Amino acid sequence: MTNERHAGKNKRESILKKDQFYLPEGVIYLDGNSLGPMPKAASSRVNKTVEDEWGEMLIKGWNDAGWMKQPSILGDKIGKLLGCAAGSTVLGDTLSVKVYQALAAALAMRPDRKIVLSDSGNFPSDLYIADGLLRTLKSGHELRVVAPEDVYDNITEDVAVVMLTQVDYRTGRMHDMNALTKATHDVGAVSIWDLAHSAGAVPVDMAASNAEFAVGCTYKYLNGGPGAPAFIYIRPDIADSVEPSLAGWLGHAQPFAFDLDYRPAPGIERMRVGTPPILQLAALETALAIWDGVSMDDVRAKSIALSELFIEGVEATCSQLKLISPRDSSQRGSQISFAFEHGYPAMQALIAAGVIGDFRAPDTMRFGFTPLYLDENDVKRAVEILADIMKNDTWKQPRFQKKGDVT
Numbered sequence: 001m002t003n004e005r006h007a008g009k010n011k012r013e014s015i016l017k018k019d020q021f022y023l024p025e026g027v028i029y030l031d032g033n034s035l036g037p038m039p040k041a042a043s044s045r046v047n048k049t050v051e052d053e054w055g056e057m058l059i060k061g062w063n064d065a066g067w068m069k070q071p072s073i074l075g076d077k078i079g080k081l082l083g084c085a086a087g088s089t090v091l092g093d094t095l096s097v098k099v100y101q102a103l104a105a106a107l108a109m110r111p112d113r114k115i116v117l118s119d120s121g122n123f124p125s126d127l128y129i130a131d132g133l134l135r136t137l138k139s140g141h142e143l144r145v146v147a148p149e150d151v152y153d154n155i156t157e158d159v160a161v162v163m164l165t166q167v168d169y170r171t172g173r174m175h176d177m178n179a180l181t182k183a184t185h186d187v188g189a190v191s192i193w194d195l196a197h198s199a200g201a202v203p204v205d206m207a208a209s210n211a212e213f214a215v216g217c218t219y220k221y222l223n224g225g226p227g228a229p230a231f232i233y234i235r236p237d238i239a240d241s242v243e244p245s246l247a248g249w250l251g252h253a254q255p256f257a258f259d260l261d262y263r264p265a266p267g268i269e270r271m272r273v274g275t276p277p278i279l280q281l282a283a284l285e286t287a288l289a290i291w292d293g294v295s296m297d298d299v300r301a302k303s304i305a306l307s308e309l310f311i312e313g314v315e316a317t318c319s320q321l322k323l324i325s326p327r328d329s330s331q332r333g334s335q336i337s338f339a340f341e342h343g344y345p346a347m348q349a350l351i352a353a354g355v356i357g358d359f360r361a362p363d364t365m366r367f368g369f370t371p372l373y374l375d376e377n378d379v380k381r382a383v384e385i386l387a388d389i390m391k392n393d394t395w396k397q398p399r400f401q402k403k404g405d406v407t
């Protein structure tokens with residue numbers, strides 16, 4: 001019994017990898033949902049890539065340092081966290097570009113249908129990209145955007161593609177991926193999931209969902225650093241028949257044959273476009289190494305515990321803040337949002353006091369919970385600092401009113 005309890009404790013402790021991240025002195029970081037912190041190993045790894053690989057090997061690095069294979073090798077590491085079969089996930093470009101590729105490919109699979117269904121909780125870039133693509137196609141397509149709670153009822157026989165972000169970036173509300181994918185397939189439509197706020201945040205099983213496409217970014221909960229490349233997954237049974245809209249040379253079956261005609265590479269490799277970002281991939285490699293052996297179920301359990309502690313603490317001490325995330329932990333991802341009319345200056349005051357979250361217009365104060373580098377003491381301290389700011393109206397100070405370019 002004692003041993004079992006001891007083993008259980010060790011298992012829980014193993015999720016906390018605080019010593020592997022660099023966090024500035026005095027900072028409690030509750031914004032890993034937007035940009036994860038730097039793995040301590042990142043700077044020496046990037047430096048090695050710059051000096052020993054780029055510097056010494058020059059162009060030989062593509063072969064000798066394995067640069068060309070990095071998008072697939074690291075893609076598979078991410079795929080493993082998301083229940084994707086090996087060889088079905090690849091890295092490159094930004095998430096906005098990956099959304100474009102997935103949607104164009106999905107539309108080509110349903111040429112007789114014209115509706116793309118999404119929801120108003122989606123991240124604007126996904127909707128802008130969809131709108132731009134449909135306008136370019138000039139084939140009478142329509143982007144139908146409904147309220148998140150109305151998605152299910154709007155999955156009808158005329159829909160070509162259902163394109164959703166699983167976890168709402170504002171409120172943390174989480175869609176039921178398996179149920180919505182099933183409804184999508186029941187009407188003969190194609191399913192695309194954006195996992196930007198899911199990857200590294202909640203357990204995902206792409207294979208079990210049976211969805212055709214998934215995309216996501218690697219700089220949020222996966223901690224790959226600013227500008228880290230995005231990932232795209234295609235269900236293995238259809239990957240060889242997907243038509244790449246961005247037919248770049250590195251998605252060609254034989255890039256170095258320099259054929260004038262495009263022939264897509266087998267499987268997911270066809271979603272590669274151009275030269276991969278080697279320095280970013282070097283940083284991402286160190287971030288993904290931290291996830292080795294980490295169970296997403298353990299991360300989820302701890303994320304819920306930390307989130308509950310935060311909600312309880314804030315509701316007990318900050319009556320001005322109103323919870324806008326689902327209260328039921330099974331209905332949300334790994335972030336908690338509160339509405340407060342003066343959320344912007346309040347967040348600035350909080351950041352000045354060392355607790356970093358962020359603000360989303362018009363009134364949302366957003367906090368991410370990331371068990372790899374946050375523990376109960378951090379959360380309790382964050383609540384104390386926030387309570388102090390609210391009690392003393394610290395946020396009313398003029399220095400907290402000025403808006404930056406990035407909020």
Ligand SMILES: *Cc1c(COP(=O)(O)O)cnc(C)c1O
Nearest residue numbers: 094095096123125165194196217
């Ligand atoms: C963060 C995020 C993006 C950002 O896209 P980039 O092209 O990487 O800037 C897009 N979509 C969703 C759902 C996001 O959460």
